[in-house]
Every structure is written in structure tokens, then in C-alpha cells.
Amino acid sequence: MGRIQLLDCTLRDGGYVNDWNFGHNNLISIFERLVNARIDIVEVGFIDDRREFDINRSILPDTRSFEEVYGKCNHKDTMVVGMIDYGTCSLSNLQPCNESILDGIRVIFKKDKRKEAVEYCAKVKALGYKVFVQLVSITSYNDEELQDLIKLANDIEPYAVSMVDTYGLLQKDSLLHYFHMLDEGLKENISLGYHSHNNFQRAFANCQEMLLCNTKRDVLVDATVYGMGKSAGNCPIELLTMHLNDYYNKNYDISQILEALNCNIMDIYKTKPWGYNMFFYMAAFNSCHPSYVSYLMDKENLSVRQINEILSELAKSEDKQLMYDEQFIKQLYDNYKKTITDISDKSYNNLKKDLYNQNIIVKGAGVNQSIIVKSDVDDSRVTVSDNNRTYKGTVISVNSRADKGIDDKSDQPDEYVFISDSKSYVNLAAQLSDRPDTVKIITLSDVTPNNGDHFDYVFDKEEFKNVIGSDEAGDNSLYILKSILGKCGFII
Numbered sequence: 001m002g003r004i005q006l007l008d009c010t011l012r013d014g015g016y017v018n019d020w021n022f023g024h025n026n027l028i029s030i031f032e033r034l035v036n037a038r039i040d041i042v043e044v045g046f047i048d049d050r051r052e053f054d055i056n057r058s059i060l061p062d063t064r065s066f067e068e069v070y071g072k073c074n075h076k077d078t079m080v081v082g083m084i085d086y087g088t089c090s091l092s093n094l095q096p097c098n099e100s101i102l103d104g105i106r107v108i109f110k111k112d113k114r115k116e117a118v119e120y121c122a123k124v125k126a127l128g129y130k131v132f133v134q135l136v137s138i139t140s141y142n143d144e145e146l147q148d149l150i151k152l153a154n155d156i157e158p159y160a161v162s163m164v165d166t167y168g169l170l171q172k173d174s175l176l177h178y179f180h181m182l183d184e185g186l187k188e189n190i191s192l193g194y195h196s197h198n199n200f201q202r203a204f205a206n207c208q209e210m211l212l213c214n215t216k217r218d219v220l221v222d223a224t225v226y227g228m229g230k231s232a233g234n235c236p237i238e239l240l241t242m243h244l245n246d247y248y249n250k251n252y253d254i255s256q257i258l259e260a261l262n263c264n265i266m267d268i269y270k271t272k273p274w275g276y277n278m279f280f281y282m283a284a285f286n287s288c289h290p291s292y293v294s295y296l297m298d299k300e301n302l303s304v305r306q307i308n309e310i311l312s313e314l315a316k317s318e319d320k321q322l323m324y325d326e327q328f329i330k331q332l333y334d335n336y337k338k339t340i341t342d343i344s345d346k347s348y349n350n351l352k353k354d355l356y357n358q359n360i361i362v363k364g365a366g367v368n369q370s371i372i373v374k375s376d377v378d379d380s381r382v383t384v385s386d387n388n389r390t391y392k393g394t395v396i397s398v399n400s401r402a403d404k405g406i407d408d409k410s411d412q413p414d415e416y417v418f419i420s421d422s423k424s425y426v427n428l429a430a431q432l433s434d435r436p437d438t439v440k441i442i443t444l445s446d447v448t449p450n451n452g453d454h455f456d457y458v459f460d461k462e463e464f465k466n467v468i469g470s471d472e473a474g475d476n477s478l479y480i481l482k483s484i485l486g487k488c489g490f491i492i
Contacts, residue, residue, distance in 0.1 A: 001211070001213070001214070001215055001216070001219060002215070002216055002217050002218040002219065003218040003219075004211065004218075004219055004220070004221070004244065004248055004250070005040040005041055005191070005218065005219070005220040005221075006039055006040050006041070006220070006221055006223065006237070006240065006241065006244065006250075006252070007039075007040065007041040007042075007043060007081075007193070007220050007221065007222045007223070008034050008039045008041070008042050008043065008222075008223060008224060008225070008237055009043040009083075009195070009222050009223075009224055009229070009234070010030060010034075010224040010225045010228055010229075010237075010260075010265070011027065011030060011031065011042070011043065011044050011045050011058040012043045012044070012045050012046055012058065012082075012083050013043075013222075013224055013228070013229040013230055013234055014224050014225070014228035014229055014265075015045065015046070015057075015058050015059060016229060016230035016231075017228060017229070017230075017268065017272050017274050018268055018272055019057070019059075020045065020046070020057040020058045020059040021054075021056055021057050022056065022057070022058060022264075022268075023056050024055045024056050024069065026264045027044075027056070027058055027069060027070070028069075028070070028073060029260065029263065029264050030225070030260050030264050030265075031044060031070055031073055031075075032073055033256045033257065033259055033260035033264070034078070034225075034256070034257070034260065035073070035074070035075050035076055035078045036253060036256045037241070037252055037253045037254070037256035037257050038077075038078075038251065038252055038253055039078060039237075039241075039252065040078065040079065040220070041078065041079040041080075041081060041104075041220065042075070042078050042079070042080055042081070043081050043082065043083060043106065044058060044066060044069075044070060044080055044081070044082060044102075045057075045058030045059055045060060045066070045082055045083070046058070046059040046060070046082065046083050046084070046085070046088075047060060047061070047062065047063060047066075047082045047083065047084050047089045047093065047094070047105070048060070048061065048084075048085070048088045048089055049061045049062065049088065049089045049090055049093045050088060053065050053068070055068065055069055061093060062089075062093035062094070062095070063082065063093065063094050063095050063100045063101075063102055064095055064100070066082060066100070066101050066102055067100065067101050070101055071101055075101075079103045079104060079130070080101055080102055080103050080104075081102060081103060081104040081105060081106055081130070081132065082102050082104075082105055082106070083105070083106040083107070083108060083134075084105060084106070084107050084108070084124075085108050085109075086107055086108065086109035086113055086116075086117040086120060087109075087113070091120075091123055091124070091127075094124065094127055094129075095127075096127050096128055097127055097128030097129045098128055100129075102129065103129070103130055104129050104130030104131065104132060104159060105124050105129045105130075105131055105132070106131075106132035106134050106162075107120060107121050107124065107131065107132065107133060107134060108134040108136050108164065109134070109135075109136060110136050110137065110140075111135070111136075111137070111140055111141055111145055111149070114135075114145075114148070114149050114152060115152060117133075118133060118149075118152040118153060118155075118156060121133055121156055121158060122155075122156040125156060125158065130158075130159035130160075131156075131158045131159055132158060132159055132160045132161075132162060132193070133149075133153050133158045133160070133161045133162070134162050134164050134195070135149065135161065135162065135163055135164055136164050136166050137164065137165075137166040137167060137322055138163040138164055138165055138166075138170070138178055139165065139167070139169045139170060139174065139287070139322075140322055141178075143181065146178065146181055146182070147181075147185065149161075150181075150182065150185035150186055151185075153186060153190065154185075154186060154187050154190075157187060157189065157190060158190060159190070159191060160190060160191035160192065160193050160218075160220055161182060161186060161190055161191075161192060161193065162192075162193030162194060162195055162220070162222070163175075163178050163179070163182070163192075163193065163194050163195065164195045165194075165195065165196050165197050165206070166197065166322075167197065167199060167231070167283060167284055167287070167288075167289070167290070167322065168196070168197035168198055168199025168200055168202070168203070168231065168232055168280065168284045169199070169200070169284050169287055170196070170202065170206055171200070171202070172202075172205075172206070172209050175194075175206050175209060175210065176209065176213065179192065179194075179210060179213055180213070183213070183215050183217065186217070188216070188217055190217070191217065191218040191219060191220050192215070192217055192218075192219050192220075193219065193220040193221065193222065194206070194207065194210050194219075194220075194221055194222065195222040195234070196222065196234055196235045197229070197230070197231055197232055197233070197234060198227060198232040198233045198234065198235070198275065198276050198280075199231065199232040199276070199280045199281060199283060199284035200281065200284050201276050203227070203233075203234055203235035203236075204235050204236065204239050204240065204243075206235075207221050207223070207235050207240055207243075208243060211243075211244075211248070221235070221240065222234065222235065223235040223236065223237035223239075223240045223241075224236070224237055225237055225238070225257060225260050225261050225264075225265050226238070226261050226265050226266075226269060227274070227275055228265060228268070228269070228274060229274065231274075231280050231283070231290055232274070232275060232276050232277065232280035232281075232284075233274045233275045233276070237257055238254060238257050238258060238261065241254050241257060242254060278304075279293055279294075279297070282304070282307065282308065282311070285308070286308065286311035286312060286314060286315075286321075287314075287315070287321055287322070288311055288314050288321045288322065289321070289322050289323065289324040291324040291326075292311060292314065292324065292329050293307065293311070295326065295329050295330075295333070296310060296311070296329070296333065299333070299462075300465065301445070301446055301460075301461040301462045301465055302445075302446055303422065303445075303446040303447065303448045304448070305448045306336070306445075306446065306448075309336070310329075310332050310333060310336050313332050314332070337460075337462070340445045340460050340462075341460055343445070343458050343460075344445065344458065344459045344460040344463070347456075347457040347458050347459055348459070348484075348487060348488060350456075350457060351442070351457045351484070351488050352488040352489060354440075355394060355488065355490075358393065358394045359393035359394065360393055360394050360395075360396060360485065360490060361393045361394070361395045361396070362396050362398065362418075362478065362481060362482070362485075363395050363396065363397045363398065363400070364398050364478060394416065395415060395416065396416040396417070396418055396442070396481065397415070397416070397417050397418065398418050398420070398477050398478060398481060399417075399418070399419060399420055399424040399427070399428070399477055400417070400428070401415075401417060401428065401431045401432075401439075415438060415439045415440070416439075416440045416441075416442060417432075417439060417440070417441055417442065418442045418443070418477065418480075418481045418484075419441060419442070419443040419444075419447060420443070420444065420476065420477035420480060420481075421444070421446075421447065421477075422446065422447050422448065424477075425443070425447050429450070432453065440456040440457070441454070441455045441456050441457070442455075442456065442457045442459075442481070442484070443455050443457070443458055443459070444458070444459055444460075444461040444464070444480070445458055445459065445460050445461045445462075446461045459484055463483075464480050464483065
């Protein structure tokens, strides 16, 4: 392998966490710590002419602004670069490189803009900057599109071409496939880079895999302090420097990075944490834009299983997966909701039929928390006695099994259990693991059955979303069950 360069993009990618508002002192401190750690390349922020100058932020309207923020810092042998999201910065906002603190500019772009974006890169290069061609969402490129990009890049000979795993989707085989295609096709003087995201907890592992590739060209790898970055974050630079020191004879000063982590980054993490979590895993698992997951989770009436079922429909429209379309996900959600509504309507009909002309005892968590529900029949009589465990009528237990407190001589053949939420279902797992057919389960649509289990009556949670958590509802579980029974024709 040729030369290995390590690029830190904390001040740029990390800025997605805090809207790039690090504070001026933190900006200077982080930058100087990275320089003192002997990081090869430091990316100091976005150049975006839609933003006004703010000395506390690392997103600035033009290259001159970076001089005002970092101009007094000694960056020694470290290369300093900024980033432009193609279409957000006019060339007129870029002064010649010899008049700027920036040595290079990285340009990110989606594949459908690759031709015009590479032409823009050529103009940035003409200003004297080392230009980096950044392939956003590398996993969206097929081989033909990547070959086209290689040809475009070879025509302008940028400093580097980088694979950007925007949504953290890359597995080892895919990473190596893209790497070898680029390595074989690009001119030898072009460095090959990799920018990771950690949706699958593979950021660090993928960086290691890339560094094992047999190539003669220079390579560069992106990382951030503590993995700070968009969505699930990036490869943590404290891990990568340790790896490079141990196996590639590098001499990065990790103590300086840890000082930046402790003094500058940790306070941000405590209030606005980033990193691997279920949300970003689900987006990557379904190879989709994270906003699709956000849209469905914001509904607050779907289980994880249901969200995955809806997201799986995205695979039928590959052009939509990584390009967020709110109308499209709304349509998928509405279609899915129709099936839930149908199941709910059927459950109402079945429960009404199964409980017809019966008296109901709703049994809460405590032995003295019984609610008598009369059927819509004259002269209904129900007696409840907790002392001798005698119950007349059909018992519906709320988030518990009533058979623990009912005499075995009870004349009721069926037992009903209402489960109001997933956590209650978990708490009942042992009691329900071997339940007889006479135990009927009533629950809401966002509760997912375990393998082999089944629910007898499932009601649409959305019907109750306005009362769940409401002070007026009192005990939510009891309130919801009473609402279900009321709709079935029982007198509450």
C-alpha cells in the first residue's frame, strides 16, 4: 500500500449533531488538538453560502470566513480542508487557494448530479485547491454508474476520490467490490478514500478491511472524535489512530485526541448523544433513508415489526429507498393501516359475539380493583367476593392472569386477558407460555406476539392515541378496555 492519510471530520460531520455550533473556543481547541495529534488532514467545516457568518459555528458562507475563525492557529504540517455540498456554494464564494487557510475542498454529490458536480470540482481545482471527489451513498451506484464516475474523475485528476457510505450500509464484500473497481479504474496519482457511518457497527471494522487491501496507491480514511457525526456517527478516530500506530508504524498522539474528547466533545455527547442505536440500525437494515423510519416512529402506534413490514415495501421501489419521499411513505402507511383497521373491525364483531349476554368482571392489578360491567340485559346480577374467591360472570384480567386468584371450581370456562402494551406482554410471558385454549388474549395492534403465540382480538391502537397518557384517562389500560367493551355494547 502507498501512503496512508488519516482525515478527521469532527468539525464538519460532527456538526450535524449540534448544528455546527461548537463555540469559537471549542473550534480552536479541537482544531489545535488534532494538529498536535499529527492528524494528516483536518476538515474544519462546511462552506455554504446559504449561511451567515457565525464565529461560533463550523458552517460558513465562504472561504474567507475560515480565516477569521482559524487564521491565528498554527496548523503545522496538517492539511486543512473544507467541504461543499454541491449546489450550496457559488464559485464566487471561493477565493484562490493561495489566499486561503484551506489547502483543499471536498465536494459531496449524489450520483444523478455526478457529471455537473465533477465539472464543478474541476473549477475548484483551477483555483489551486486540492479537490476531493466525494461519492455520496456509494451503495446507490451500480457498476456501470461507477465506471462512468471513474472516467469523469480521471478527466480532472482530483487529489482523491472517496467512497461515502452515507447510510452505513456497507458490508465487507460490498466495500471491497467498490474499492477494487475504483482502484483498478482510477489513475495512479489519485488517492482513494473511505468515509464510514456506523449504522451496522461496522465503521471501524470496514476501515480495517480497507487498509488490508493490496494497492500501490495512496489511501485516506475518515474518522471523528468519539465517532461524532450524522445519524449513527462515524469511525471513532481514537480507535483508528491506535490501530494505525500499532499495525502501520504511525505516530499519532492519541493523548491529544483524548483531551479533545474529554474537554470539548463529551459535554455535547451528554446532551445530544449519537452513535449506534435501533433507529439507525432499522434504516440500514431496510436500506432506506432514516427519515422513513422517523415518519413511522412518529406515528406512535406501530410496533418495530410493523415498521419493518412497511419499510420492506420500499424495496419494491428502489429509486425511492435512499431518496426520501414523504408522500410515498404516507401512501405505504395508509395502505398498511387499512389492514389493521380490518383486523380491528373483525375483532370488535368477534368479541361482541363471544361475550354476548354475559356479565363481565374487569379485574385490575389488585384483588380489590374489580369493575362490574353489565351486559345490555335486564335484571343483570353479578357478585364479587375476593375473600372466598367466588366470581360470577366472565372475568377479563388487565395485564395479569386471573386464574391465580380464582377458585378452581369457578363455573367460567373461558378466561380473558387484556394486554395493553408490549412491556406488559413481556411481564406475562411466563404465565402465557403454556396457556390453554380457553385463555383468550385481547390486545392492541402494536403488541407483537412471540413465536407460536396468537392473539384472539386485536384493536387498532390509533383509536386510543388521544387518551393514552392523558390525565383524564386515569388508568390507561382500564380506560382502553372499558372503551372497547363500550363499543361492543356493554354498559360501563
